[in-house]
Amino acid sequence: MTAEATPVAVPVTVLTGFLGSGKTTLLRRILSEAHGQHIAVIENEYGEIGIDHELIQGVAGAEQIIELANGCICCSVRGDLVRVLGDLQGERGRLGLDRVVIETTGLADPGPVMRTLARQGPLHGHYRLDAVITVVDAKHGERTLDEFAEAQAQVGFADRLLLSKTDLVDGEVTARLTTRLAGMNPYAPIRPVHFGATPIAELFDVPAPPTGFRRVPVHPRHGDRIGSFAFRATRPFDLARLDDFLASMVELYGADMLRYKGVLDVEGREERLIFQGVQTLTDVAWGARWQDDESRKSALVFIGRDLPHALFERGLEGCLLVATCATTLQPMLAEGAT
Structure with a gap:
């Protein structure tokens, strides 16, 4: 008699970024690319933009799970994330689930989602946090960081920072914003992303640096909390x-x-x-x-x-x-x- 193998925890990527930063464009790429993985994409229905009208037809007050041609699963979520992840776990065998991507709303920090995954509860052992990916709008990023504490928190929680819309600003603006982000979070590498065109492999299975951080911390800009x-x-x-x-x-x-x-x-x-x-x-x-x-x-x-x-x-x-x-x-x- 052989013992059953312990299921491997499903890696979870948390995708965050302020309103209009380009999260949805990146999600569309994940959903359409032939990456060979079965990925459940969970979007908070109160987000500023749905994944796409053709991909998710929102139903007020209810969750919807739609299986796509490339093996991805789209979930429109309002309510208890624990319950939604539990429902997906129950369907893991049928769906062949390889990983989960959770998009947070543009006006929220990802802390509550991360705590949900870290707690010793019904999800423990079934899911593990892989990384927090934060998309920052290069054109409006500095103003957003000045005005919204949530945007600063999104940067602070990140494992990777993706700079969108760098084609709309000159190199000096990009360099200034990059320096500011590095001062806020030295742990996360910063890379440009153009219309969601970034290698999927760089978003998943993010390795932890052996020393705990990737670059020498610099002082944050005056006024950044x-x-x-x-x-x-x-x-x-x-x-x-x-x-x-x-x-x-x-x-x-x-x-x-x-x-x-x-x-x-x-x-x-x-x-x-x-x-x-x-x-x-x-x-x-x-x-x-x-x-x-x-x-x-x-x-x-x-x-x-x-x-x-x-x-x-x-x-x-x-x-x-x-x-x-x-x-x-x-x-x-x-x-x-x-």
Whole structure:
């Protein structure tokens, strides 16, 4: 008698961006391209533009699932995302579902969707967050970032930033906006996208950088509430002290800690600790072993809204090992990394 294989969690891509940024154009490309994958595209019915009148015929007060010729599934959603994803999970075998793309409304930040996927609930184990893709309109992006906190949050949550409409502005405007975005979110690579023409492979299965961030953080522009900072260390962390400190920071500032992650050297462990979180939800796991010829260093990055950088840096510095001592595993970090 053979045991049944545990189903692999379906990767979920969250597609976000402010009103008119070009999300729908990108979705049309995903829906029409012969990529060989069965993708469920979930669109919030209150979004500024439907996927396309020919692709989804909205029915007021109800969800609709439409299977397309290339194997994609379109869902028009109003209401409980957990229930909709649960319905798709029930049909996973019949649909041959490979992944899910969720489009958030242009006036919302993707935090609630990400928390839904991260929580220990009915979706746990069935879905996993792959990446947050944020589309930024190069022509109107700076003004939008100036006027709307939601637009700044969309940038802060992103794993990848796509610049649309770069053909409508000169190089100086694009460069200025790119610098501003890099100051807000050093974790996300920034790439131009012209009428949704970006390789699908660059949107899916987004790898995490080995150090936790992709570029050296720069200071955000004055007036931007979303910013980032990095912390590096060559001494190992005391796990008990680190757990206490991070738990207190999450309690105090969790709502404004949009994304944070790191690769940590912990005293007494041969494996590196992989640490990541979205606002008040934290996930940790023991990663690959440190190699004998490898320099054991820790690196963390925090992206958030008005976070007290100096307080975080002093606290993290205080969690580093000064002298050899025993450590006690504490709940938030230790239990999740067993």
